[in-house]
Amino acid sequence: MTDNKNDKAKRKRPIIQFIKCPSCGYGTSTVSYGEAPQKSCPNCKTAMEPIAVPKVNRGPIPKIDPQTCTGCSKCMHVCPMGAIEMDNQKAFIVEDRCVGCGRCVPVCSFTAITRPQ
Numbered sequence: 802m803t804d805n806k807n808d809k810a811k812r813k814r815p816i817i818q819f820i821k822c823p824s825c826g827y828g829t830s831t832v833s834y835g836e837a838p839q840k841s842c843p844n845c846k847t848a849m850e851p852i853a854v855p856k857v858n859r860g861p862i863p864k865i866d867p868q869t870c871t872g873c874s875k876c877m878h879v880c881p882m883g884a885i886e887m888d889n890q891k892a893f894i895v896e897d898r899c900v901g902c903g904r905c906v907p908v909c910s911f912t913a914i915t916r917p918q
Contacts, residue, residue: 829849
């Protein structure tokens with residue numbers, strides 16, 4: 802089965818958001834599809850606010866060799882940021898979402914994903 806552009810546009814992508822309580826400082830992450838729901842702090846019940854992931858704390862962005870990638874999508878399922886997508890049955894990294902954690906590298910059975918040193 803092949804994806805066309807309309808099918809891709811209809812599919813909702815996960816939104817991974819880091820949130821923090823402005824009152825007590827409790828922080829966590831949340832995953833949603835579509836609009837992110839408002840969350841309350843489990844400690845003090847204050848509405849939690851989104852925080853940005855600073856780019857300075859990001860690790861090196863892994864590279865995917867499209868010639869070696871088999872399209873198994875294992876890497877896509879382990880990425881905590883939803884930064885790996887598929888196009889023409891090949892994985893690619895959306896660099897704006899990638900934090901460089903490297904979780905995708907060891908799951909690739911074909912060593913198509915490498916991490917710059």
